[in-house]
Amino acid sequence: MSDDSTAETADDNAQSDEAAGLAEGDFVTLEYTARTVEDGSLVDTTSQEIADEEGVGEDEEFEPRTIVLGEGHLFEPVEEAVIGADVGDEGSAVVDAEDAFGAYDEEEVRTVSANKIPEDDRYPGAHVDVDGEHGHVETIIGGRARVDFNHPLAGEDVEYEYEVVDTVDDREAKAESLLETMLGMDLDVWFQTDVEEEEEVVDDPEDLEESEELDDEDGPVTETVEVEKDTLYIEATPQLSMNQQWMMGKQQIAQQFIDLLDIDRIIVQETLGEGAGMMGGMGGMMGGMGGAGGGDLEEALEDADVDADELAEELDVDEA
Incomplete structure (x- = not known):
């Protein structure tokens, strides 16, 4: 193979690597907003403007987030969509309920003694911890409470809209x-x-060297x-x-x-x-x-x- 052919092959490989875009292990900064597919309820966002509009996280600062691709810092379908992208690219990815917060399980709605719930939290909608499990109260009748231990977003498909802001090398x-x-x-x-x-x-x-002492x-x-x-x-x-x-x-x-x-x-x-x-x-x-x-x-x-x-x-x- 001639030197010219070798040089062309090297250039082609370099262009191919560049065209491949982001890969697993890359540190990438993303701007994103996640909402439920069914009714558009806000799940997560890095946008201060959207957080203010939704009235969430009043004491928090919202800004683009840096993740490592392939490390599970975001749901797998989102990371897979970002892999191969370049800085400045925008896109969206839907995460099925099973891959997001799990399918809704009717058996996770259970009746417990109301005495296990603090008195101030004995009302429908209250978020409570019972025997190490977190749930929310559906109803309270007499001394019994019906508590849903499913994740609040269980059964919900979630859509992420994202923009690749930058990569981190330092x-x-x-x-x-x-x-x-x-x-x-x-x-x-x-x-x-x-x-x-x-x-x-x-x-x-x-x-x-002979001057050094040897061990046993x-x-x-x-x-x-x-x-x-x-x-x-x-x-x-x-x-x-x-x-x-x-x-x-x-x-x-x-x-x-x-x-x-x-x-x-x-x-x-x-x-x-x-x-x-x-x-x-x-x-x-x-x-x-x-x-x-x-x-x-x-x-x-x-x-x-x-x-x-x-x-x-x-x-x-x-x-x-």
């Missing part, structure tokens, strides 16, 4: 958008490459090596520590960040007060296999320019 912007999508929180984040020492098993101990001949031979850790730092806040989704699923959320951002680990950093000194930043750490870690005390003392021996002597004097 890593910090990706991390911030993931936090907003998963936790509904705006937190400070930054990336940093840390160099740390780790023990590594040596496949061929003869490769080690029955055990593995290791050496200390420096490794780089691509780390995402998240500035912890009181709101984060109280976030239910974070508390219940931080390991799963961390793993998604690690996979989607191609990093080694996440460190959640807490800074206490102004100039928090050596205690600032010794927060929890999460890696691919989970588990929490903090700073090493000796390293922390070195970073804070504190002599460990002098500190120990001072403590002995104080105790005396």
Whole structure:
């Protein structure tokens, strides 16, 4: 094949990739509004104007939302419609009831004791929690209540109208958008490459220099090596520590960040007060296999320019 033919093939492939549009794994910002097909009731929107018109979310801010295609951040039919699109494209997608909020199940309408419902909520239409299930009251007769435990939108087909606003390529912007999508929180984040020492098993101990000591001949031979850790730092806040989704699923959320951002680990950093000194930043750490870690005390003392021996002597004097 000639050089000209090779160049033409490369150009054709590049044009083909460009023409393919958005793909799974892309971070894309969407403007969308979802309504029920039957009567047009508002289900969800990113438009402040529509939210104001509908009188919903008075204390909320509505703006375009960034999702990761293929990660289930929106219903699958919507994501499938967006895949292959380009920035600026508009479209619509209908999500069948079964794929949206489920088919309506008559058996989920049950009679319960009215005593299980708070007295202030004993009226038709009230949203209640009974034995860990959420539902709404249909009727109350005597000491019995008829409660519908179906999702309020069960049995409803939902239509999404969307516009592809932009794509996100910056890593910090990706991390911030993931936090907003998963936790509904705006937190400070930054990336940093840390160099740390780790023990590594040596496949061929003869490769080690003679001056190095070998481990027990029955055990593995290791050496200390420096490794780089691509780390995402998240500035912890009181709101984060109280976030239910974070508390219940931080390991799963961390793993998604690690996979989607191609990093080694996440460190959640807490800074206490102004100039928090050596205690600032010794927060929890999460890696691919989970588990929490903090700073090493000796390293922390070195970073804070504190002599460990002098500190120990001072403590002995104080105790005396």
